[in-house]
Structures are given as structure tokens and as C-alpha cells.
Amino acid sequence: PSQWNIPVELEQVVRVVDLPLPDKGDRMEKVQGYVDTFRSNPEQHSAYSKAAELSDREVEMVADACAGLTLFQMENTLLMSLATEGTFSKDFILREKREMLKNQGIELIEPKSGYGDVGGLEPAKDWARRYRNRFSQAAFEFGFTRYPRGMFMTGIPGCGKSLMSTVLCKEWGLNGIRIKASDLKGSLVGESEQKTANIIKMAEANAPCVMVVDEAEKMFASTDASRDGGASQGVLSLFLTFMQESTKGVFVVFTLNNMSALPRELIDRFEGRFFFDLPSNSERAEIFNIHIKRFTRDPANYDIENFVDKTDGFNGRGIEAAVAEA
DSSP: OOSOOOOGGGGGGOOOOOOOOOOHHHHHHHHHHHHHHHHHOHHHHHHTHHHHTOOHHHHHHHHHHTTTOOHHHHHHHHHHHHHHHSSOOHHHHHHHHHHHHHTTTOOBOOOOOOGGGSOSOHHHHHHHHHHGGGGSHHHHHHTOOSOOOEEEEEESTTSSHHHHHHHHHHHHTOEEEEEEGGGGOOSSTTHHHHHHHHHHHHHHHTOSEEEEEETGGGGSSOOOHHHHTTHHHHHHHHHHHHHHHOOSOEEEEEEESOGGGSOHHHHTTOSEEEEEOOOOHHHHHHHHHHHHHHTTOOGGGSOHHHHHHHTTTOOHHHHHHHHHHO
């Protein structure tokens, strides 16, 4: 089992060996072993040609998608993907893993949107395209010594912060774990710290992954230790240590409406820092095009310029609601 309740009388004579989940090297070796077998065997090559032609980068992305699985679970999932898709599909693997982890009370993000579904926000998208390469083996061979730590997105509500966090999971091909502030808060002394430690441990087991913390300012809203028994300071201390020292590849994404609630020492841990403002004229036009296409209509049949003029001051969510209502 995951925990042993060893009687005190036996603790001194029992050796407990903790076998960790397979790391990235183990997972890549497993996937590459299948690919090499298909390439070297003519019969299997013809039967599984798509899997045999996977590039080194695609093998690495499949291995990343298997993060958090045991070797037994990984083997079963890979073979199911092979039988269903004819190749090792990271999307299939992530779907299967979501079902497995749902039974353990872990909410995985199911991303359905990519960069093309986000109007505007070009600086954030350009930054994300570049930083995806930091999760590759090539980045470490180049000289980087660790994965990136994270990014936070603040700004006006309804301008795409939560949407962008899910887009990262899809475009980067990584597991996404969503956490709410309530998941880290407990009423008992020490419960908040214990919840935070458990979630961090679970995220590291699924690394490399994206850990999204929505409305992060609520976690650190109370800095007065007398009000909450020091729980906020305890959670902050755990996050500071985790983001500074963890090398597993957990990319932390904070979305927040009030940046001033975050302490300076935590803000410094994030490589990416973005403020999402109300969309400009060109960005509103792009958002209108995206949402009109979702209704299987041709935006060319509509006076987009007129829509843009009438929606000055609208956020992205307001434009989406206006299109749906119209």
C-alpha cells in the first residue's frame, strides 16, 4: 500500500523501501523500446507504421503524457492507444489518464482550445511558444539546468486568464491539474499546510505538468497570522520552497484579479508575468470572428467593424455572451 502502519515494536527491524513512480528517463526508454521494435521488425513495421515513424520529439511528448502512471498502467495505456489509434497518441493517453485519476479525486484539465481559439493576447502566446522548448531534452543539452517555474496572469476579469491557462496544457501537450483556493484551505490547525503538501507531492508525481491555481490571491489574502493561525504564512512558505527547489518540472500558473495580494518574494519566482487588459479594436474583431465561426457562420457576412465600434469597453467574455445572445 501507499502507507504502512508499522507497529512501534517493529520499526527498528523493518526496512521500508519507497519505490518512486517512473521518471522521464524510464518513460522515454519504455516508449522508445516499442518504437525501435516496430522499426526493426518488417512485419510489425507494416502493421504499426505510424508508431514506427515517431520522431524523437514525439516520443518525448508521449513519455511526458504518461507522467504519473506506474509502469504497468503505462504499458496498458500505450497498448490501448496502439490498438485504438494505430499509434501512440498523447491525446488518447491524456484522456485515459484523466479517467484513472478522477477516481483518486484529482481534477485534470481537459483542454479543448488552442492558440487559434484565443483572440489577441499575442505577447503571452509568443512567450508560451518559446517556453515550450524549455521542457525538451534539447534544452538541457543546450545548458539549461532546470525546468521553468511558472507564470502568473493578472488583469481585468473576463479577459482570458483562465482560458490561456488551459490553452497551455493543450499546446504544450502536458498534464494540467486545476486547484482552487478552497482546495488548499482547512479549518483545523495544520490542515492547510497538509493539503498543500499533498497537492504538491501529487503534482510532482505527474510532472512535467501544468498546475493551475485559480484566484490565487485568496490563498494569501490573510497575512495576519493571528487571524488564521498562521495558515496563510505556512502555505506561502511551502510554495516558496517548492517553486525555488523543485526540479521535477511542475509549471505553476496563477490566475488572479488582484496582484497586490501576492507577496513580492512569490512574484519573483515566476518567469512569466502578464497583465490582461480590455481587448483593443483589432483584438475585438478577432474575438468576434472566433465566436461567429463557432456558430458555423461566415464572419464575412457580418459588419464586424460596426460590432467593434459598439463594443468599446467590452471584455472577451462579454463579447462571447453578446454573440450568443444575438
